[in-house]
Amino acid sequence: MKNRKDQRYYHLMLIPGMIFLFLFSILPMFGIVIAFEDFKPAKGVFGSEWVGLQWFEYMFKLPDTGQIFCNTLIIAVAKILLNLIVPLIFAIMLSEVPGKHFRKFVQTVTYMPHFLSWVILAGILTNFLSLEGVVNSIVELFGGDPVQFLASNEWFRKILVISDTWKGFGYSSIVYLAAIMNIDQQLYEAAAIDGAGRFKRIIHVTLPGMLPIIMLMLTLSLGSVLSANFDQVFNLYSPVVYKTGDIIDTWVYRSGLLGYQYSLATAVGLLKSVVSTILIVVSYKLADKFAGYRIF
Amino acid sequence: MKKLVALFVTLAMLLSVAALLTGCGGETDDVEDPVETSGTNVDASGEDEIGASIDLRSTTDTSNPATDPYGKYPETVTFTTARQMDVGANFPEGMDVLNNPYIDAVYEKLNVEMDLQWQTADYSTKLDMCIVGDDLPDIFWVDNYMTYRELLDNDMIQPITDAFRSCAGEYMRDCYATYGGDIFEPYIEDGELYALPATYNGYQQCLLWIRKDWLDALGLEIPTTRDELVEVAKAFMEKDPGGNGAGNTIGIAVQSTPLGASNQNFGLDAIMASFGAYPQQWIYDENGNAVYGSITEEAKQGLAYLADLYRQGIIDPQFATRDYSDAMGLITSGRCGICFYSWNLPYSASEFLSANPTGDWVVLEAPVNDAGEFTYAALRPDNGVMCVRKGFEHPEILIKVLNVEFDMWRGIDQEGYAAVQPLIEAGTTWTAPMLTGHFNLEYNDAVVRIGELTANYIEKGITPTDTTEYNKQLCENAKRYFDDPSVADTEGWICYMSRYIASNSLKNSVEVPVAFHYATDGMGLYWATLEKLEDQYYMEVITGSASIDDFDSFVSQWKDLGGDVITDEVQDYVDSHNK
Numbered sequence: 069m070k071n072r073k074d075q076r077y078y079h080l081m082l083i084p085g086m087i088f089l090f091l092f093s094i095l096p097m098f099g100i101v102i103a104f105e106d107f108k109p110a111k112g113v114f115g116s117e118w119v120g121l122q123w124f125e126y127m128f129k130l131p132d133t134g135q136i137f138c139n140t141l142i143i144a145v146a147k148i149l150l151n152l153i154v155p156l157i158f159a160i161m162l163s164e165v166p167g168k169h170f171r172k173f174v175q176t177v178t179y180m181p182h183f184l185s186w187v188i189l190a191g192i193l194t195n196f197l198s199l200e201g202v203v204n205s206i207v208e209l210f211g212g213d214p215v216q217f218l219a220s221n222e223w224f225r226k227i228l229v230i231s232d233t234w235k236g237f238g239y240s241s242i243v244y245l246a247a248i249m250n251i252d253q254q255l256y257e258a259a260a261i262d263g264a265g266r267f268k269r270i271i272h273v274t275l276p277g278m279l280p281i282i283m284l285m286l287t288l289s290l291g292s293v294l295s296a297n298f299d300q301v302f303n304l305y306s307p308v309v310y311k312t313g314d315i316i317d318t319w320v321y322r323s324g325l326l327g328y329q330y331s332l333a334t335a336v337g338l339l340k341s342v343v344s345t346i347l348i349v350v351s352y353k354l355a356d357k358f359a360g361y362r363i364f
Numbered sequence: 365m366k367k368l369v370a371l372f373v374t375l376a377m378l379l380s381v382a383a384l385l386t387g388c389g390g391e392t393d394d395v396e397d398p399v400e401t402s403g404t405n406v407d408a409s410g411e412d413e414i415g416a417s418i419d420l421r422s423t424t425d426t427s428n429p430a431t432d433p434y435g436k437y438p439e440t441v442t443f444t445t446a447r448q449m450d451v452g453a454n455f456p457e458g459m460d461v462l463n464n465p466y467i468d469a470v471y472e473k474l475n476v477e478m479d480l481q482w483q484t485a486d487y488s489t490k491l492d493m494c495i496v497g498d499d500l501p502d503i504f505w506v507d508n509y510m511t512y513r514e515l516l517d518n519d520m521i522q523p524i525t526d527a528f529r530s531c532a533g534e535y536m537r538d539c540y541a542t543y544g545g546d547i548f549e550p551y552i553e554d555g556e557l558y559a560l561p562a563t564y565n566g567y568q569q570c571l572l573w574i575r576k577d578w579l580d581a582l583g584l585e586i587p588t589t590r591d592e593l594v595e596v597a598k599a600f601m602e603k604d605p606g607g608n609g610a611g612n613t614i615g616i617a618v619q620s621t622p623l624g625a626s627n628q629n630f631g632l633d634a635i636m637a638s639f640g641a642y643p644q645q646w647i648y649d650e651n652g653n654a655v656y657g658s659i660t661e662e663a664k665q666g667l668a669y670l671a672d673l674y675r676q677g678i679i680d681p682q683f684a685t686r687d688y689s690d691a692m693g694l695i696t697s698g699r700c701g702i703c704f705y706s707w708n709l710p711y712s713a714s715e716f717l718s719a720n721p722t723g724d725w726v727v728l729e730a731p732v733n734d735a736g737e738f739t740y741a742a743l744r745p746d747n748g749v750m751c752v753r754k755g756f757e758h759p760e761i762l763i764k765v766l767n768v769e770f771d772m773w774r775g776i777d778q779e780g781y782a783a784v785q786p787l788i789e790a791g792t793t794w795t796a797p798m799l800t801g802h803f804n805l806e807y808n809d810a811v812v813r814i815g816e817l818t819a820n821y822i823e824k825g826i827t828p829t830d831t832t833e834y835n836k837q838l839c840e841n842a843k844r845y846f847d848d849p850s851v852a853d854t855e856g857w858i859c860y861m862s863r864y865i866a867s868n869s870l871k872n873s874v875e876v877p878v879a880f881h882y883a884t885d886g887m888g889l890y891w892a893t894l895e896k897l898e899d900q901y902y903m904e905v906i907t908g909s910a911s912i913d914d915f916d917s918f919v920s921q922w923k924d925l926g927g928d929v930i931t932d933e934v935q936d937y938v939d940s941h942n943k
Binding site for chain 2: 108112126130218219310311
């Protein structure tokens with residue numbers, strides 16, 4: 069009973085957060101009705117003409133819808149995979165390195181790009197990848213022909229995925245490092261006594277110990293399978309690489325916000341959310357079934 | 365006290381009339397002189413110098429403050445407004461948006477107060493929110509034509525015809541007169557003017573800038589045709605007069621969006637224009653019908669030519685990933701000696717002189733077409749409008765506030781001009797303290813007028829007397845550099861190159877009329893798709909990954925995807941708005 073009384077205060081403390089959530093996340097949800105209207109600001113949400121699924125039909129009739137969806141999926145999935153694997157490997161490697169100070173140093177250095185905005189990074193990348201840039205100097209040093217990476221449909225997606233991973237892997241590895249720290253040291257000692265080498269210990273102790281976190285991260289990231297990172301693409305792309313680089317968000321930006329097509333932009337956003345929600349639910353069920361892992 | 369203010373107002377008015385009589389700041393030596401058309405009366409009621417399709421002649425009646433350009437209201441009138449935030453406006457100590465000489469003058473002279481409801485960096489979205497909530501300010505800025513149409517169609521703004529006719533001051537009327545009425549047409553509906561357009565003065569078309577010292581070093585002729593230009597570019601790249609090292613000189617500096625408007629700096633529209641092609645502009649075909657400039661036969665020829673230039677490496681091979689500042693870097697660092705830019709290049713390229721102290725430019729109206737003319741597509745004469753909310757009792761306040769502000773800023777009202785000096789000295793963004801935000805009121809030919817002043821001063825020694833201090837300073841700066849270029853002072857170089865050389869190289873350009881600068885309903889739906897199709901195809905052709913032979917299929921695709929619908933809408937507009 070005493071316990072319950074305590075909880076009452078915790079619930080009270082939750083209220084500001086709940087109000088915030090209600091005001092800024094739940095209430096605006098009603099705004100999605102404009103996805104089914106021909107929304108005109110002057111007529112308002114209630115006065116605009118109801119057009120049903122017109123915007124969704126329009127979206128699927130567009131000649132480049134397929135291209136945009138494919139680009140988004142390819143870029144986003146590649147990013148999800150690399151953003152999972154690279155930080156994971158990095159975290160394991162870092163945890164195996166002796167020397168606390170060295171570890172801290174490496175960690176700090178690798179965090180840093182996470183805090184730079186894409187506007188700045190895009191400028192740096194454009195410079196690095198230009199014909200006179202560092203990368204092409206190296207290419208030429210080994211006798212290759214210089215490549216215009218950011219104006220090449222062959223390279224553009226690769227650049228997006230690699231640079232995104234580079235930017236985020238240091239920061240993402242925090243979670244994995246924490247998970248590794250939580251693994252019982254006795255397990256390692258037991259494995260060592262059983263004759264397991266360093267590699268075997270990683271395979272049989274570290275990885276299984278991290279599995280719940282890996283599943284959690286994967287599940288959470290599946291929600292962003294239709295988000296290929298607007299900031300990054302927008303700052304790096306140009307009409308030459310529309311073929312491989314135009315994603316849903318950049319397209320919505322051009323048609324919806326620059327053209328003031330609120331309804332269309334909302335419809336696309338809604339579609340994205342619906343797909344993401346379905347994916348999250350499915351992956352959560354799968355995680356529960358195959359790894360026995362539940363978040364809630 | 366009241367008497368003193370009245371005296372002050374009268375004095376200001378007298379001064380402004382005096383300034384007009386002496387040629388409105390001395391800039392009116394050419395074209396139509398307002399003194400002749402409007403006579404010596406403040407209320408010119410004879411000829412309609414504005415030239416719009418409706419009667420906008422003055423109906424000033426000074427007996428009533430509501431019909432008097434400078435009339436003071438007996439009781440304080442407050443109007444609400446909103447504004448785009450000026451980031452980094454640099455106000456002097458103790459001044460801000462709500463407290464500055466303009467605010468004071470409007471209060472003292474008109475007894476009008478401003479109530480600023482909101483200011484934000486994301487103005488258009490916030491304004492749309494206000495439209496949704498039916499919470500519009502009394503007087504507000506609209507820069508999106510579709511938003512204006514929506515306000516009009518939903519009866520949310522009121523006509524300002526009478527307010528304009530009775531209250532437009534001399535300076536305002538003179539400014540609009542230089543636009544020949546075109547500036548008003550999109551905002552006239554059923555014989556009424558529904559918004560006051562902010563002027564975007566002309567003569568901003570890109571000219572050909574070439575390094576003169578490089579031409580001289582190689583003994584080359586000044587080019588006039590596009591093929592001659594190509595020869596010069598080739599010579600610059602091969603013979604490297606700038607000493608950049610072999611293969612390091614760029615032919616023509618171009619940025620990633622090279623086409624679209626005749627004032628697109630670091631663009632290629634001038635080369636297209638030499639074929640009679642005006643991409644992304646609604647021009648007239650030979651029958652007088654509106655046609656989209658990117659799909660014409662001329663555009664095909666021009667595009668093929670650009671692709672050839674790219675293949676030869678004359679257009680910067682990396683232009684697709686160069687933004688404006690990258691292209692500017694090529695110019696200021698001396699890696700490139702050819703670009704297309706408006707008359708004001710030196711203002712943005714001030715680092716050029718320190719990097720290239722002996723660098724000198726020729727500014728040309730080139731390349732010319734087969735008939736020997738340098739043509740450009742007419743620019744939109746306005747860049748937005750001020751609207752007055754329906755139901756606001758004093759629409760004339762918009763006009764009257766502008767009268768007071770611009771008399772001060774242009775130095776017609778000498779005392780007002782003295783009052784704004786602290787702002788000028790502090791380098792404040794000039795629109796930031798104004799009650800009307802980014803609204804500009806300027807002669808269409810202001811650039812040429814000042815060009816003539818500097819030319820007269822430098823060549824004939826005619827000292828500019830009846831003009832603003834600012835203009836006099838420009839002349840002085842230009843002359844200083846002309847007299848002794850070896851001093852290499854940046855201010856002098858900027859004024860000499862832009863105000864003297866470039867501003868006097870604008871006289872033979874032939875303006876090609878544009879049927880439509882605005883937006884239609886269909887554009888909202890189709891434009892993003894069409895724009896992408898066009899941008900992608902054009903860029904791929906120039907960079908060689910698509911063939912010019914597909915041009916016809918590009919055109920038919922463009923038409924099918926909504927281009928035809930929009931063309932019809934534009935034609936409807938043309939039919940209904942052409943006098």
